Amino acid sequence: MASPQRIVAILCFVLAIVLSLLSDQAQAAVMSIDYGAEWFKVGLIKPGIPLDVALNKDSKRKTQAVVTIRDEQRLYGSDAVALSGRFPHLTYSNLKSIIAKPFDDRHCVEYRHRFSNNMSPHPDRNSVLFKHNEETELSVEELIAYQFQNARDQAKATAGEDVKDVVITVTPFATQYERQAILDAAELAGLNVLSLIHDETAVALNYAISREFTTTPEYHIFYDMGAGSTVASLVSFSIVEQKEGKKTRKVPQLEVKAVGFDRTLGGHEFDVRLQNLLVDKFNEKNPTLDVRQSGNAMTRLLKEANRVKQILSANTETTASLESLYQDVDFKTKVTRAELEHLCADLLERVPNPIAAALKASDMKVEDIKSLVLVGGSVRIPAVQKGLGAVVGTQKIAKNVNGDEAAVLGAAFRGASLSKQFRLTKQIVIKDITVFPIEVIYHPEDEHLGRQPIHTTLFNEFGSIGTRKIMTFKRQSDFEFDVKYGKPVDEQDVETDLDQIAKVRITGLTEAMEKYKEDIQSAEQPPKVRVSIELSNSGLLSVPEASLSFQAKDSGSSFSDKVKSFFGSKEEETQSEEETAKETVQADQNQTESEKGEKKTEEEEKPKPKEPTLKKIPLNVEFIGAGPVAMSNEEKLIARQRIQALDTLDEKRRLREESRNNLESFVYRIQDFLYDDTVGIVSTEEQQEHLREQLSETSDWLYDDGETADTKEYIDRLRKLQSLERPITFRRQEYLQRGDNIKRVDSSVQLARVFVENILTNTPEEERYHTKEELETVLNHANKVDAWKVEKVSAQEKRDHHLDPIFTTVDVNKQCRELDEALMKLMKKKKPKVTKKQAPKNETTEEQEEVVVDNGKKEGEDEPVKSDQGQQQESSEEEHRKHDEL
Known part of the structure; x- marks a missing residue:
């Protein structure tokens, strides 16, 4: 049996681990990613760190959504953009526009015309791949994952810890495939991923954080024109009552009423128009050349077009200039704002359309809107603001949010509200919507009779997300149904594969009907199949469960034994009042998923044969994605292995660069160090010259053979130089600190002597509470340290400075520490308590004279008197107090 001491030790160890884990959890951070077509931003919230945007390695608050992969090295942001002109086929940008799109989709076709990457159709998933080289094909998801890794690194650098929990923004018109x-x-x-959140909903959430609202709703439109698309989201803000158990409290609510959008109206379209203008001007000046034949030149022109567009937002004209654009021909031309607006006239006409669509869907007018909040980089274009002012009036255009960062900050706040690591003082209720209706298509069981497929709208257009609905079928055998968007998701209203969401297959029904045939036949009502269909807060559709239910007469334990292995969810569903021969759909938004864990008595559990009970038998659900299907587990495994290999190479590269930088900085630092006058005192000319030669040789090697050296060579050379430098640095440091070390020893010795001598001089021997042996021990220790100092300093003065010192800081620290500890032990010794005895009343003895007769004055008595011995004791206590203070 373990001893009590061992048990206590084990409990303390376990408690330390638990506290450590709790501490780690308490420090957990949450990040957000506002992923756009041209830029991405990273938000971060952590205990002790306020909600803010994480900086990238260039100390910028946003990063270009570009990745270049060259020589098995991934470069991001500005580094990737810098190489895009030289390696356009290895640089991937604007990936958001083609995510989860088929190869023949118009967005993918345009991408192939505008960029030089080698795109090919995916053989299995109805999406696209990039042929990076002869051996490697990359999916869009994997390329975006690289950028997410870069975002995670930014959050890690800011938080000081790894960050995994994230909320990511998506467009409200993103399909099931894009979200997946x-x-x-x-x-x-x-x-x-804690959740996905719509861009404009995140902006509205950030808007609501610092504002107060009333019970009367106020309406705002958040107009977001980014690089790839434009969205107008109409949002209401109000105070609503929320029940928390038996209590009710008022909380702010954000409710999205309607959304209007234009998938292709964005800053990138303006860039492409301007790029084409520059191309035409170059070809006009050089009739024999066609710059479109060069992918490098076209990439550089697109980059220049973006720069020119930004300048024209603040100026009426500027100059585009590129050296050696094509065939060593320089290019320079003037571009005016009027030219840009003329080129983009059709785009500018589309600017008000999302607002009109949102107002129409919500059955509201401009007068009902309090403000139009501008978001996104492209709203800075003067012509865009002019068009918006013409629709809502300039007085309603608001610029009271940070258009670049509001979404990422709102998403981070959303992450904090979803994480268990945070307790927010301000809770905001969010009610978001889906912009596409979702319908279920199924065939009646008697389809052979010629009946047409039945279309049932399950989630209406602009219906709430984060809800679950129940479909009820009257079926006798296994069946399947399709789920699709109720209207084309393509902006041109053309039906495509993107409209299909999934095929749902329900199995196990035929077997269950046969197995429980007798129980079903005795039921008062025909059996029903209930299928739960959920639209999550991330906007993803799923079918979590299906079950066969019927009212059966419980005949005792026999039935329970039959269905024991089939029981699943005990969730009760509200029955439809109208029962027909056709399948019906019903929504149960107030259903509960919690179960009471109360134990039943034997009487409650005892079956009642005559009373019918609802029996539920779970069925198998197979959710088969249609359209551009998600990545398979095998494809994810291959991608993870490739990512892990690249991560390993990145780490090796980082270590190599770090070791090279360490060696290079060491060479420069020590070269300057040798010019110090003190170095000449503590080292010989031969030692200095030898170190200079090694430094010079290493410097030459770094910029020659060292360019291709590996990490080990850098580390070995650094260690060799350090073996020559450290003895000199050590002697120099000891030489400079010697005077302070002598003073420190003298101070410790003096303090010990003064303390002991003060007690011996001022305190009578009979009143001391330190023994003579204790005082002599400390005094002898002080004398010993002093003698040690005299000996070492004397020997040091006779020793050459270029030799290792005898009187060192390490030895001084040890001697002083031991003496100080002995003195502190003596000083901390407490005076023993003196017990005072009070004499009995009406008695006068010799013992009575040793203490105070009375502590207070009684009526008719003289002042209390102290004896000579009492006064002597008080004086002794005062001396001890002074000694303790010393």
């Missing part, structure tokens, strides 16, 4: 692709990319990047 973002989730797959985040999974490959090692992130745990």
Whole structure:
């Protein structure tokens, strides 16, 4: 049996581990990624760190959504953009526009015309791949995962710890496949997605954080024109009552009423128009050349077009200039704002359309809107603001949010509200919507009779997300149904594969009907199949469960034994009042998923044969994605292995660069160090010259053979130089600190002597509470340290400075520490308490004279008197107090 001491030790160890884990959890951070077509931003919130944007390695608050992969090295942001002109086929940008799109989709066709990457159709998933080289093909999800990894690194550098929990923004018109692709990319990047959130909903959430509202709703439109698309989201803000158990409290609520959007109206379209203008001007000046034949030149022109567009937002004209654009021909031309607006006239006409669509869907007018909040980089274009002012009036255009960062900050706040690591003082209720209706298509069981497929709208256009609905079928055998968007998701209203969401297959029904045939036949009502269909807060559709239910007469334990292995959810569903021969759909938004864990008595559990009970038998659900299907587990495994290999190479490269930088900085530092006058005192000319030669040789090697050296060579050379430098540095440091070390020894010795001598001089021997042996021990220790100092200093003065010192800081620290500890032990010794005895009343003895007769004065008595011995004791206590203070 373990001893009590051992048990206590084990409990303390376990408690330390638990506290450590709790501490780690308490420090957990949450990040957000506002992933756009041209830029991405990273938000971060952590205990002790306020909600803010994480900086990238260039100390910028946003990063270009570009990745270049060259020589098995991934470069991001500005580094990737810098190489895009030289290696356009190895640089991947604007990936958001083609995520989860088929190869023949118009967006993919345009991408192939504008960029030089080698795109090919995916053989199995109805999406696209990039042929990076002869051996490697990359999916869009994997390329986005690289950028998510870069975002995670930014959050890690800011938080000082690894960050995995994330909320990612998506457009409200993102389809099931696009949302799933973002989730797959985040999974490959090692992130745990708490939720997806619509861009404009995140902006509205950030808007609501610092504002107060009333019970009367106020309406705002958040107009977001980014690089790839434009969205107008109409949002209401108000105070609503929320029940928390038996209590009710008032909380702010954000409710999205309607959304209007234009998938292709964005800053990138303006860039492409301007790029084409520059191309035409170059070809006009050089009739024999066609710059479109060069992918490098076209990439550089697109980059220049973006720069020119930004300048024209603040100026009426500027100059585009590129050296050696094509065939060693320089290019320079003037571009005016009027030219840009003329080129983009059709785009500018589309600017008000999302606002009109949102107002129409919500059955509201401009007068009902309090403000139009501008978001996104492209709203800075003067012509865009002019068009918006013409629709809502300039007085309603608001610029009271940070258009670049509001979405990422709102998403981070959303992450904090979903994480268990935070307790927010301000809770905001969010009610978001889906912009596409979702319908279920199924065939009646008697389809052979010629009946047409039945279309049932399950989630209406602009219906709430984060809800679950129940479909009820009257079926006798296994069946399947299709789920699709109720209207084309393509902006041209053309039906495509993107409209299909999934095929749902329900199995196990035929077997269950046969197995429980007798029980079903005795039921008062025909059996029903209930299928739960859920639209999550991330906007993803799923079918979590299906079950066969019927009212059966409980005949005792026999039935329970039959269905014991089939029982699943005990969730009760509200029955439809109208029962017909056709399948019906019903929504149960107030259903509960919690179960009471109360134990039943034997009487309650005893079956009642005559009373019918609802029996539920779970069925198998197979959710088969249609359209551009998600990545398979095998494809994810291959991508993870490739990511892991690249991560390993990145780490090796980082270590190599770090070791090279350490060696290079060491060479420069020590070369300057040798010019110090003190170095000449503590080292010989031969030692200095030898070190200079080694430094010079290493410097030459760094810029010659050292360019291709590996990490080990850098480390070995650094260690060799350090073996020559450290003895000199050590002697120099000791030489400079010697005077302070002597003073420190003298101070410790003096303090010990003064303390002991003060007690011996001022305190009578009979009143001391330190023994003579204790005082002599400390005094002898002080004398010993002093003698040690005299000996070492004397020997040091006779020793050459270029030799290792005898009187060192390490020895001084040891001697002083031991003496100080002995003195502190003596000083901390407490005076023993003196017990005072009070004499009995009406008695006068010799013992009575040793203490105070009375502590207070009684009526008719003289002042209390102290004896000579009492006064002597008080004086002794005062001396001891002074000694303790010393």
